[in-house]
Amino acid sequence: MELLDIVEHEKNEMMPESYKNRSVEEMEERVRDIKEKFGSRLYIPGHHYQKDEVIQFSDVTGDSLQLAQAAAENKDAEYIVFCGVHFMAETADMLTSEHQKVLLPDMRAGCSMADMADINQTDRAWDKLQALFGDTILPLTYVNSTAAIKAFVGKNGGATVTSSNAKKMLEWAFTQKERILFLPDQHLGRNTAYDIGIPLEEMAIWNPLSNELEYEGNVEDVKVILWKGHCSVHENFTVKNIENIRKTKPDMNIIVHPECSREVVSLSDYAGSTKYIIETIEAAESGTQWAIGTEMNLVNRIIQQHPDKNIVSLNPFMCPCLTMNRIDLPHLVWTLEGLERGELSNQIVVTEEITKDAVLALERMLAYV
Numbered sequence: 529m530e531l532l533d534i535v536e537h538e539k540n541e542m543m544p545e546s547y548k549n550r551s552v553e554e555m556e557e558r559v560r561d562i563k564e565k566f567g568s569r570l571y572i573p574g575h576h577y578q579k580d581e582v583i584q585f586s587d588v589t590g591d592s593l594q595l596a597q598a599a600a601e602n603k604d605a606e607y608i609v610f611c612g613v614h615f616m617a618e619t620a621d622m623l624t625s626e627h628q629k630v631l632l633p634d635m636r637a638g639c640s641m642a643d644m645a646d647i648n649q650t651d652r653a654w655d656k657l658q659a660l661f662g663d664t665i666l667p668l669t670y671v672n673s674t675a676a677i678k679a680f681v682g683k684n685g686g687a688t689v690t691s692s693n694a695k696k697m698l699e700w701a702f703t704q705k706e707r708i709l710f711l712p713d714q715h716l717g718r719n720t721a722y723d724i725g726i727p728l729e730e731m732a733i734w735n736p737l738s739n740e741l742e743y744e745g746n747v748e749d750v751k752v753i754l755w756k757g758h759c760s761v762h763e764n765f766t767v768k769n770i771e772n773i774r775k776t777k778p779d780m781n782i783i784v785h786p787e788c789s790r791e792v793v794s795l796s797d798y799a800g801s802t803k804y805i806i807e808t809i810e811a812a813e814s815g816t817q818w819a820i821g822t823e824m825n826l827v828n829r830i831i832q833q834h835p836d837k838n839i840v841s842l843n844p845f846m847c848p849c850l851t852m853n854r855i856d857l858p859h860l861v862w863t864l865e866g867l868e869r870g871e872l873s874n875q876i877v878v879t880e881e882i883t884k885d886a887v888l889a890l891e892r893m894l895a896y897v
């Protein structure tokens with residue numbers, strides 16, 4: 529599990545109950561005060577899937593790629609209070625300097641997809657895949673993975689990818705090796721490989737639980753090995769949801785994130801990263817209709833920002849990402865008030881050993897996109 533996979537000295541500190549009884553107005557005032565007091569010494573990145581009550585205070589908002597780039601570029605901030613999930617805060621810690629401290633307002637803000645690949649499973653898989661295919665495989669990992677997985681990938685010549693650059697990175701990877709092991713999201717891996725022309729028959733699945741390759745043909749034909757992980761939010765968009773929209777609202781455009789299944793992506797009109805979805809809706813004409821298949825905090829924000837367009841969630845019963853939602857206004861205030869007292873609660877510290885190799889994977893990506 530991701531949160532247990534991390535360095536031992538990370539402590540999971542819990543917010544005192546009293547924070548839940550404070551008024552929203554008072555907490556918002558405290559955030560404004562503390563931000564003003566710290567000025568550029570404090571930096572708050574916020575992922576697009578964060579709640580409005582948090583994102584309103586972020587100094588930069590973005591998708592995973594934009595936030596990784598922002599962390600790498602920021603050389604001034606002493607404290608980075610990361611409003612996103614654990615793997616994003618780890619990435620920020622690895623891309624910033626020694627004197628910069630990264631804090632995650634709630635250590636329970638993990639990612640179920642990142643939890644689906646741990647380093648022991650990966651080492652076991654690698655041994656077996658090397659025995660099967662020899663030195664023909666390059667590992668790529670979605671940034672939604674632990675620092676330890678990124679280090680494994682970096683050490684073996686591979687790179688990280690995000691949903692904004694997966695296509696470019698996969699094309700690059702094929703200039704390096706004949707085959708790719710894609711961790712941990714089978715859907716992003718499959719959708720991207722399909723986009724660059726790899727037939728589905730040349731994709732196998734690696735099952736980390738049985739430690740076996742799932743493939744029916746001749747293994748010599750395998751080009752992409754997809755780790756059997758997925759996003760528990762995006763898997764809730766189904767073919768049935770698409771059929772319902774097509775039947776009831778035939779003029780509606782359907783746009784989804786590539787963490788959705790191949791079937792859902794192939795039946796949609798558009799698919800792309802969080803940033804792509806935001807920009808596509810922004811560029812769309814007034815009066816157009818959209819069904820969006822991605823996280824609900826973002827979909828609600830897009831709906832509010834575009835009253836001139838008819839926008840709905842592709843799945844009408846969709847919920848926000850529960851782990852992203854762990855970061856709320858009380859946790860943000862608690863973290864900032866701790867800083868004010870000179871206390872670092874929930875600091876994310878990736879060991880030097882892991883950072884050294886993981887940064888190789890991250891920098892290969894950042895240099896390439």
Ligand code: 13P
Pocket residue numbers: 590591592593639672690691692759787801802803
């Ligand atoms: P992007 O920010 O790359 O679109 O990824 C979405 C996501 O699921 C983040 O956890």
Ligand code: SF4
Pocket residue numbers: 577613638639640641642672759760761762823849850851852
């Ligand atoms: Fe992880 Fe999916 Fe939540 Fe993103 S939306 S943090 S991939 S569970």
